[in-house]
Amino acid sequence: MANKKKDEVESSESKRVPTGIPGFDEICEGGLLRNRTYLLSGTSGAGKTIFGLQYLYNGITKYGENAIYIATEERPEQVRETVKEFGWDFEALEDEGKLAILDACSTKIGVPSHEKYVDVRPFDMRSMMDQVIAMQEDIDAKRAFVDGTTSIGFYLQDPAKIRVELLKLSTTLEILGLTSLMTCEVVDPGATSRFGVETFVTEGTIMMYNNRADAVRVRSIEIYKMRGSNHSQSIHPYDITPDGIVVHPHEEVYTA
Template sequence: MVPKLERVPTGIPGFDELCEGGLIRDRSYLVTGTSGSGKTVFAMQFLLNGIRMYNEPGIFIATEERPQHVREHFSTFGWDLEKYEDENMLAIVDATSTKIGLPTDEKYVDIRPFDTRSLIDNIITIQDEIGALRCALDSTTSIGFAVQDPAKFRVELLKISTTLEVLGLTSILTCEVIENGAINRFGVENFVTEGTIVLYYTKSENMRTRSLEIFKMRGSNHSKKTHHFVIDSNGITVHPGEEVYS
């Protein structure tokens, strides 16, 4: 019999059926896309569905947006992050404020300049407190700019993704690309993760449409097609039946 790897459903409507029921447990996945393509929504929806549907606590590491903005943005979907933080089901790490020299009174703060060891220590501390099973690092790109050298960035990312796996976290790492359809920014990110999900935000005539593609998913017989999705008041919904041809 062929062994079956345990799947972690993202709970994002229409997505899990594209990849045998979800992500493989304890692995790290890259979600890439241009600005506004939906990476942060995808990452947070994965965590919140874990909390609400599967009783799996989550860690969100915000390197580009201050946590208060993250909470405010997601309240527009009716998602009350503070409630889950109070219940110790969600931890948001502020890895933004000190980088730009602002004071912060967040509970979890990552120091700057970026240091992999300190980030990992932070995650381990949070793990002890909330026993997380899911993690989102939003985004890897700011770490790439902090590290600068792609060869070193590749090693640092490998350290981070391997630590997340060893800690029993199924993770989404986001990656900002400049060109629609590009799979990584520094040419190394997709090599150190188990899978790569590409979000497209394409303009045709006077409309932009959203679609996604599972570019790579090790150990999975995943869809090779590009599928439409929308972001509305419910967050992301993928329409697996609606293929995108061009």
């Protein structure tokens, strides 16, 4: 009996994947549930890309978990430049075989790519999944970040089709042993997703806001849904610092 309890404690500990983002794990019982996919929703500029990249960077550097990044909206070379501002050297991690980046952007906009991993059929979910499977064989990752889902949605148009394709993607990531974040860009600040179906295919939804309060904009974050977690019900302010995102778990904002 005593042994069983010990096993239970161990397995419940390993069930959580800490993001390592200061303050965030505190509002969700220590992190994300392992092998699950989460939606990161917010308006443009809300901080989704930085959050996702910080999750991957921390995974590699703090927790020894390799990572896959699927870039559908920005070219990988832009991303490598952006993260340098926070002191994150993605190129070194790629050289060490700890990080793999899929260029799912260049072909879509019709420019050549010299990346190691390129999705040549960027609107075809099957093609993206095949690439992820190949990358996973190469680096045995534990974390993935799909940035983002909106262009696939526009291409498919029909919400029923979008729902099925995103479900295929999230399930494939889970079967591959990846704990993942997928971004979703919303236009209406009150909405949780762009096409109204994305939240249904994921284990949880994290909302990021950058709303106006009088003469300034206030950044805040909310765990809107997280299955199996007794998460915070509040909206917490966060900052983008020279080291990346810092969430304030003991403070609340009232106007998200």
